[in-house]
Amino acid sequence: MGSHHIDTIGGAIALPDERGPLSYTVAATQGPVRLSYVAPPAHLRAYFGSLYLFSVSADRFADATRADVPQLRFMLEGGGDYHFQDGVVTATPDVCLLGPTTAATRFQLDRPVRVLGISILPAGWMALHGGDASLLADRLCDLAAEKGDLYRLLLDRLRGADDDVDAMAALCWAELGRLVRPPRPAIWELLAAVDAWLMDEGSPRIETLAETTDLSPRQLARLTNKYYGAPPKLLARKYRALRCSARIALDGESWQQLCEEAGFYDQSHFIREIKHFIGLTPHQLQTEPSAVAQLTLLRRSLGGDVAVLNRLS
Template sequence: MDHQERDRAEAFERRRAELARRPLTSAALIKLEYIPVPEPLAPFITTFFHFTCDEQLISDLRPASAGLLIFFLRGHGELFVRDGTIDASHPASLVTPLSAAAPILVDGPWHVFGAAISPLGWGALTAGLSAAEHANRLLDAGSVIDPSLTKFAHDLAARYNATGDTPGLSGDEMAELASAVLQPLLRPVPAAHVRLIGIVAEWLGGALSPMVEDLASRSPYSPRQLQRLVDQYFGLPPKQLARKYRALRAAALLGHPDTPPDQIAAVEEQFYDQSHMIRELRLFAGRTPARLGAPDAPVLSALLDLRNFQEVSPSFAALPDGFGA
């Protein structure tokens, strides 16, 4: 390790230690609104959202979920990745698919409008970039997707802040504006890849712990081709993808107060033992089972909300039939 790398690693450890000591932001201080996506965009974006918090410093966690396109209206932040990378936000930010939960720290007030991107949306917006090769990053969407997104982010923020503290645009108005900008940026995805994304989505939704052999039997591709394409659109190979969504859906079910005992028992059976479940949930969801649903991580709680696995359509990691009802 050279001098610069050592300094960077030491700086990261100092920031991470500072972050660990800082209490997470209370859910009572945060507002989150989900906005439906117009039908033509629905295969590519699962939902729009408008998130606001007027605290001066916001500390939270982002679970290992799919990609997000975020327009910063107020505030700026950093994403802390396990490999020592600290990525700063951009006016138009692309949070790529994460393979592990990651802390976030934001200088507020923090107001953003964003879009949750499906695997098909990743391929269409990035012109086929590998989600695995670009995973675990907070990137400039203007560079990765299209420069027009940077201009749109500045224009959106200007209109949003034109009336002072009171937002000058509603969530619905921003959704309409964003839809008009994003629709022309969608590139064609090969039809065979679209079919494979659908096969993977059905496979993920078929069981809490889907078997890779089951996916291989449904796929028209060789094992090597299958791994490469799942990596490209989902950010992880099939085995790790199943592991990630087992943990995220387990966290959603265990953290919901109305999950019945038989479903909780079924979730627990997906893991070798209690310590295995704790390790997996901590890695992918950023929480141990005992801390799920706690009020001090509202970003994490929102992204692990059961509705994300039940009601967002089309879902690519839906709960299997009989769960979450």
């Protein structure tokens, strides 16, 4: 499935874990941050992206996460606050379901933390939450309070796993795998069409998606809001910015050249979009990316073992 390798990104180093090819220990040069990624088993890759163990040993720490797919996060130790784009500040519950984000989201920690998280794809969202994803966009909920004891019990078991990321992953995949119910074929087809459209290297046009799915723009807006948390135009902007940020930070491409290739109006527009969705300017991505920005990009090193949508977001 995966292979041992080492990636370097602006001072962050991804080292293969000795226990298996799909676990990566990441050491950052910016701050006391540690991050390990694990790919899901093959039968769950259509539902979940990577699983990760994130820890910060400092007493106080703040950073931003890019616009992303929903995240299920178990607070193994510590806690903090999310600062959403519209100014709303929310404390993190012990079992936190963070909805899809449509802008960079800041977080602030006032003590050391350890977090076990899982990226959730649209089909996984349907299995774990089931509601309209746009209603939880740029917001979070206490999943244990909403959905019951399964998540509280899973949190207790994860807290007893002594930072063994492989053991934690096995627990999560076993428990969450029981909740998965395959969507109808028509929904699978829609999700595949939207994913392919979002991964278009250019600037995705809504007309193209309408032709592919044989749905009207109004129908598409309703369905992408439900499954992805945003209408097509906003999704296209989000994933264009995510693709460009990876090419700047990982591939070392010139952001000025990317600006012309990716269909932005001008450099000011490009800078605003990258800042909005990533939380950093193109220049910062190139020269001084934050620890979390560097480490998040390492999801791409899991390659085909996670969904393309998750590698970019």
